[in-house]
Amino acid sequence: MRRLLLASLIAFYVLPATAAAAAMATAPLDIETIMANPDWIGQAVESPYWSVDGRSLYYSLKRDGSPVRDLYKLDPASGQSVKLDPAAMAQADGPAVFDREHRHAAFILHGDVFVVDLASGRRQQVTRTPQEESSPQFSADGRALQYRDGNDWYSYDLASGVAAPVAVLNFADDPQAKQPDDLGELQLKLFKTLREIKADKQALRDEDKALDAADPGRAAAPFWLGDKSRAVDTELSPDGRWMLVVTVPKDHAKGEAPKVNHYVTDSGYTEPKDARTYVGRNDPAAQSLLLLDLHNHQQYPLKTDSLPGIKDDPLKAIRAQTVAELEKAGKQNEAKALKAPEIRAVRIVANAEDGGGGGIAWSDDGSHLAIQLRAIDNKDRWITSVDFSRHALVSQHRLTDNAWINWNFNDFGWLKDNRTLWYMSEETGYSQLYTKTLDGQAKALTSGKFEVSHPLLSDDGKWFYVRSNQVAPYSYDVYRLPVGGGALSRITNYQGMDDFKLSPDGSQLAVLHSSPYVLSQLAVQAAGGGTPRELTHTMKSAFTARDWIAPKIVEVKSSHGAGSIYAKYYGPAGETDAPASRPAVIFVHGAGYLQNVTLSSTYYFREQMFHNLLVQQGYVVLDMDYRASEGYGRAWRTAIYRQMGHPELEDLLDGKAWLVQNHGVDPKRVGIYGGSYGGFMTEMALLRAPGEFAAGAALRPVSDWTLYNHEYTADILNDPQLDPAAYQTSSPIEYADKLQDPLLIQHGLIDDNVMAADSIRLYQRFIELHKQNFWMSLYPLERHGFVHADSWYDEYRRIDELFQTYVKPVKSAVPSK
Template identity: 75%
Template sequence: MRCLLLASLIALATLPAIAIAATPAAGPLDLETIMASPDWIGHPVESPYWSVDGRSLYYALKRDGDSVRDLYRLGANDGAGGKLDPAAMAQAEGPAVFDRGHTHAAFLLHGDVFLVDLASGHRTQVTRSPQPESAPQFSADGRALQFRDGNDWYSYDLASGVTAPAAVLKFADDPQANQPDALERQQLETFSTLLEIKADRDAHRTQQQTLAAADPGRVPQPFWLGDKIKAADTELSPDGRWMLVVAEPAHHGDGKSPDVIHYVTDSGYTEAEPARNYVGRNDPASQSLLLLDLASHKVWPLKTDNLPGIKDDPLKAIRTQTIAALEKSGHDDEAKALKAPDVRPVTISGDGNGGGIAWSDDGNQAAVQLRAVDNKDRWIASVDFATHALVSQDRPHDNAWINWSFNDFGWLKDGRTLWYLSEAGGWSRLYVKPLDGAAKALTDNSKFEVSQPQLSTDGKWFYLLANKLAPYSYDVYRVPSSGGELTRVTQYEGVDSFTLSPDGKQLAVLHSAPYMLSQLAVQPSAGGTPRELTDTMKSGFAAHAWIQPQFVAVPSSHGAGVVYAKYYGPAGETDAAASRPAVIFVHGAGYLQDVSKQETYYIHEQMFQNLLVQQGYVVLDMDYRGSAGYGRDWRDAIYRDMGHPELEDLLDGKAWLVKHHGVDPKRVGIYGGSYGGFMTEMALLRAPGEFAAGAALRPPADWVTYNHEYTSNILNDPQLDPEAYKTSSPIEYAQNLRDPLLIEHGLIDDNVMASDSIRLYQRLVELHKKNFWISLYPLERHEFEHADDWYDEYRRIDELFDTYVKGQPK
């Protein structure tokens, strides 16, 4: 559910401006203001990075009035600088990489590659091409700068200034290597001239191969890899000797996809737009690895069939049950299609879901991270260049699903020791492992998560983000790469991300708070007083007396320990009679953490909670089971059972409000968007009578129609595990509706399609249900972008709660 993870953050970043409202420092809130363009709030600092010399920091900031990002540069010591004009932009730098001797740096700017001599400061533009280059890296000996264009790699020789392809990949059969068939042989035997022509052609080819092998100044001979595959990724070793090619079938079917229909268009005609596939309708293509020796011009397949567990079937019990049911009902072809493969397919390409390739700095070692297509295993394997084989180094397994997060890995500076994150112990921890030795955890087994590991320039320290102090408190910590104490470096409790300076002595820190968007500071990397560099919040927003959320622990009545939540209530609150109305807000994304001291993804919703409190409600926002930040078991609790453990947690939240805050149990509303909309529907349909009313925004109503990447993790494929989908889909419980339900959906949503809500609406019509409504927005996708629609959406929610929660009509 990759798009859902960032739904409100992206909405905040892309909202176009209308007239900018200004909230007074004091006085009541109003819906028009809080749902206006967020330009009146301010903008978060985005994507900071260090200059090549480590003296300045660059960052991006959205303009008022449109979605354009401007580039800024500030001095790290004095904060001097500001927005770069077009002329200054031409002299800017991009995020830099350095050679091992720290004599040169390279970066990308407007898609081209630049080289900097660190001693003289001289800058050389290496490329000027219409297509963007990427991934600059220095060769192990520092004599060349390597970069890629798509999946093609090039090497720029620093001494000669010559750029040449590192390898030429041809995804076709070698036309000169085909052996003549019977007819061709007959032709050659019959016509001596044809035989002479062929001999001459072969002689030229042999000469070119001989000359190419002896002359490094020539373009290398192509690797003919056949027309049955295509490249999903390629990675060149720093020493220029090897290339790893991630291959997948050339003609993997796209599968059938639904259309998104645009009703309000420039042309005045309805227009159709293809969207993503449904889960299980086109599984990811199985990928494979090729090892190319660029020196000897040889190719070896790196087989995966020796990886531990690769031939197991972790879904055997479910598979057996489903196949038996299909065979019993006479669907033999469908049953046959569900037979387990002999070797489980894997994906390798680095797509954020647990794959990728990492080379040691010297190019002598490579590690590959592979993920099973069935989502149950991930492997880190090293490459044995002598035997041309993969050697398993780590295999985290999860009976539910392997997390797509916490998949960082790489090499220590010795080039022989791997480091990686793993949830194998129940929480994300940092490990190191020599190739021929045992793994050692660098972070202890306490119940906290670590992420974003960065190895210091000298290789002595790992810096990482951790919520060790409390689940909702994030700071930068560091630990020696050889093992030792984990030490807290920052004191914000709301760090979003960080980056080390080129010399490793300073940290650039993005930090935030519940009513402060990400701001940039610099501090010593060993700890110390930070220097704040930015304040991009607008005065009207910053001056308002916003309600600070209280971080509370709600006891679970189902053995889950406690459920952390944010409580919004009036200042100076005293005990109240059991008559107060309340609202429970349910965050989206499923695997997302909203209960933290960082900025929330849901800035509009947070302001709406303030408005609700102003109107007499209290509000609770819970990190129900399935949320991020609380370890593997908290995430896995929803496996094959979406909407059930989470509902238990929400009902515990309601009971806590009744017990501790004078809430009338008959006057509790619920709302949320995306996964929060799904949970709103599940709450009303699986616990009728518990909530006075609910508003479901862009909700998945039937998981069979959601995407593969997110859904198959939690519910497997629908063909294989249909019961999990029936258990987890609101449409299956439509007959239970008895409480008012408002559904709101963007008509051009290409993440959760509007058809989900329309199908549920039709089901409720056919069931003769009452008090349900649907509001559709013709120009909105999943993340709403237009202030008018934000206002209309929340006006309807406000009126729903005012009528059915606060008013409680009979």
Template identity: 50%
Template sequence: MRLRPFLFVLMLGLLPVARADDTLTLQQVMADPDWIGPPVEQAWWRWDGKAAQYLLKRPGERVRDVWQVALDGGAPVKVADADRAGLDAAGAVLAPDRRQQAFVRNGDVFVRDLGSGALRQLTRGLGEASRLQWGAGGLVWQADGRWFRWDGNAVMLAAQARAEDAPGTSPPADALRDWQLQLFATLREERAARDATRKQDEVWRRIDPTRAPAPVYLGKDVQITDSALSPDGRWLLLVTTAKGADTGRAGKMPMYITESGYEEFEDVRTRVGRNPPAPQRLWLAEPATGTVREVALTGLPGIQDDPLADLRKAAGKPALQGPRPVQVMEMRWRGDSGTAALMLRSIDNKDRWLATLTPTSGQLVARHRLHDPAWINWNFNEFGWLPDQRTLWYLSEESGYSHLYTWTEGGQRRQLTDGRWETSQVSVSPDGQRFYFLCNRAAPGDYEVCTVPVAGGPVRELTALDGVEDFSLSPQGQALLVRYSAAYLPPQLAWVPAEGGQAHVLTDTRTPAFKAYHWIQPQIVQVPSKHGAGVIWGKFYGPETFVPGRKYPIVMFVHGAGYLQNVSARYPNYFREQMFHNLLVRQGYIVLDLDYRASEGYGRDWRTAIYRWMGKPELEDYLDGLDWLVAEKQGDRTRAGIYGGSYGGFMTYVAMFKAPGVFKAGAALRPVADWTQYNHEYTSNILNTPELDPEAYRRSSPIQFADGLQGELLIAHGMIDDNVFFKDSVMMAQKLIELRKDKWTLAPYPLERHGFVHPESWYDEYRRIQELFRQTLQP
């Protein structure tokens, strides 16, 4: 390849460089993140395992360039445009003989010979390819709803399904049609000729190996939502919903600043519970013959039970009739095509099943059921087959923490990891002898790559980087390419031997300007819970030396999403806020950022503590944090403020309304005011639906208790936010007007969505927050 060394370094050199003694400013903190340096966004191995390739954002643009760095040393170099055709790509799938790997680049399928490095392009413009899988008969993949197969020589259409009636299907009974056929012999003869021609063509197609299989027809009353072809091309699993299923009324979001100069409207999602997700059905087809049969789901254990029966009765709703509706989450065929594994989830969010299907029998057999009276986690649903073609592995939270299990044909089940920590991002070694995965054994926020033998044995940590983001095994299985980060280090690359050992750092994309600042390292703290929750992990930002006798004003930060981990050794999602906290400390504040109950990384009980009452345990945790700051960090209880965005904005509302007088000021950014306005996928897990569980929504929605506001409140919201609608803040404004509250301000941002992208908006928003705290918390 022709590579361009030093170009990126030179481009970074054009950015302004700050001296270590320069004063940090809010404008710098909220500037375009290019001044920090781009994170390594995605990385993969070069085919020979001797170099890594990765994506970096180009400074000042939205373009992502591919870079390459050799493992044996040397500066990273940008891949020349003319050499992009020879690149590998992320997500490569290794062939069973480990001599080839397949991957998708720009939507097309490629196969790389791992001996010679020869690259073969299998498709060009046949549709966006996905779901590559090797089997004994070659490689299969999906593109634009059709399945293709490569047998080592040619690419062929292997299967396609259509949601329409099969040709020749008798039309619905119609007296007039029957009368016409009875009257006119010519009509009868034409119809018979058409039927005979079609049937003859079907016979020829079945016996002619040079022809593509006919489509599988499922009828005009369904929609095909997913499919999975066995690697040998013989069997096709299909998932359908009823055609025209009502998903509920969509919203309309106005956009006022437009190129046209006119108001424009964007269709946005439906609200929670307006219509639940459509139930799905499962089918097994044989493309060669066109035969289709439905796979019964009624035998799944517990599917006839109704975990919400009491709520249904209390709400005056009729009892559930028949089995609970389900959706198919994922389908994975074994490499030899003998069995498929499927993961299914009940639409009420309370159950997850892992089942197998042998196509010759057509019966679905449950191998594992995970039940949660709150909700099944949307994480930790990974599963797959080992190369031995008889062992299924999966993750489960049944112990209270995500751990790794195997099930072997014959019914043997084995738990391979255990403890008060979580297993995620599972990979299998090329020889099928070891699992590799992320673990946080040492502390909830300390992520490393771990390994355990497939046959069972001790778990070993292979890295000591603290903030591993993700990793991939080299094609030969000899090394790990690790993407890792730290508090002020955006994700970078290193490689580690597959057996563990010294990490070899490959990149550091930070700018001299960013590295010149003396950043405050957050102190990882454990706040005692007074509510039986053990300890609450947090990040504390404070002065290097406390002035004896001084009481410091307090700012408490609340991260978004709810289920997110912000207290870790990794580079935070809230990197701007972290820099803002540096600025606050320099202005005399102390800052505490907590992973409150509901946060990620602490197990099932911590995650589900908010079930049916969002805001209650989280506020308890923040009040405990406030007590801790007063007792341990010279915090001034009378000068406390709180802020956060999204879920953090919701929690700012809760704190200001439910603990009146405790916080003198709060800034609620892009906040949820009324949970009935949010989406179904997120909210129904935690609060069920408004029709079924109105009490959960009433006590969880801040708009219901806004009359508690006493302190100063800033509401800031992007007007084209398609996640938490701006409407939420408009509703809250109207409620505060009706309550005659006067200590609040609404700041709208006409061209911002949920995540702001324009530096001037970031600056304006945080200028308002800074001024709010200065006016209310400073002496």
């Protein structure tokens, strides 16, 4: 192996460039190369944004041999790019927001707030603190810049340069509001001096209130919000009149956190660390809404008990069945605990990049507020407006899903008229874009059997820019349409578009795009369409010189009425007639709700190279977007509700049949592997369809869904206490007695997402069941996503050996282990 690597290096440095490239292109692949530190491939362009003046673009690149991201500044006109040193970074812009008249811009740089006068170019640093300020926004009248530090909001007056807190939130009881008890009343009755002292204190408070009302330069009076809750989010209206406070109970019980043991440590001692809690052991805390009137210093709770359907129980049938079974088993206390709530608890739907405020949207002028709420049982999503005169929520849109509301497609906001809502909804079965006036009917701006996402409203309020796969499920580009409705026009033609940013003047689009063997690169083009100008090339010749197999996107027909299952097929170049018999491998992507069959670069770039190696060794490979995958609409996503691992297995078996029928694959020589959800599916495939796969490798698999987290699992399987049947149906450990085919389990020991205990418990079940041909390899310094090249190499060396032993040979010749 070392001789092979040395020969490659000599060829690179000694031979002419074209000869070296040819040598690289034809050199056989090996696991040590493809699982090496991926810096040899190149780096993806990350996080692009426009400069304040719109003349430059900034982007980040990972530094070779380091996790550090360097910041680059690029001139779109010339294509010249320069890496910024620390001094230049201190003068860089951050992603900017603008006032309505485009007189000022503001951004966050190294956690501090900066403001720029666009006419003069003068730049002013507003804060210099050890805290991380965030969320800059200009006031509706353009006279102030508002920003936050945690949940505290500040306003910076552009004319005076004075910054002050907008409101002071005290989560305690107002000491002045405490009323005397009967003993205190007696004291006041008996002693004149005490009455005088009390009267003097009240006079001082009244004077303070009068001065506060007359002098806006005085500090804001505190709000006393009680000691029973704490804030998880606050959002300030642009006009400075209102603040919305989102709270949770302070005493919300936390479930016991399991421990993850770190065995290889700096200290030399085993170090146990807390991990996340299990599903059903720590339900999310219900959230409450409090509206603060900052001008009149009043507070009003916004009650959710009038939302349509809030008193319904969508889990009524499942609840009744489970309660009956518990009562029959004599478990009266458990049955009583499953009593349906009178009013369902809700939470804000967060969909903001900074992790907060995504479920709250103020109109630009601050006159309207919209709040997006989601039931904790995950069956309903409401978009509400706020009636400020009644201090009440008004339902504007309700989305109900018998399975679960999608994690994506919850974007919403206001048009520039400050009175019309726009929002995304999956109500037709596919994510589409809608508008609605507060007293009118909703209007669909897009429609069809394709997904629309990432909506961006142009600053002039005339256009929506969106990401869509209108042409084909696997092909993504930027589209735009008029705000009032009209044709959805395709703006880019990459088929692998990853992200886009509109320039400050709205005339240009910065576009991140990629392809199967090209990581995200940056281009710029006119916002209305046209020929793009490519600006970056960060791939390395050692990678690009190779003759990689272009994955062929194919449609596998479902034998279960699900339509077409899209997949990527990897086979030998120039393949015509298939041989009579060949081995195959099916790869199963992770996350469940993830789309891997696209024309973009893939998260699974190492696996993609491994598939090239497998083809080199005589296999063919199929990579499927089984049911549950993203990009194919609601029905495809929710097919797994209460039965994870069942529709997906049907699709994988259809993929195997397609390989047998169309590519001469021996049905007895098909292997399967995948990580995370793909590892879970590998176990389900071997345990629920014994004899269908010659061998499988399950990487960091979920083996028992009762041990996974709440946020993901409860959406799909409900709570385990309420719906134990769904967990029993969906967990590989329940089928352990069916193991008959070789299974390799691989897990990072410090994985705090899918914990190694998952795999160890299944391993123990196999031991007790006296099973054979199962193995486990553990990686002491790896979490859920492996990061060390040695671990990647060892992991895939073992997978390769598994397939070489049990899949590639004719099955009758497979040795027994």
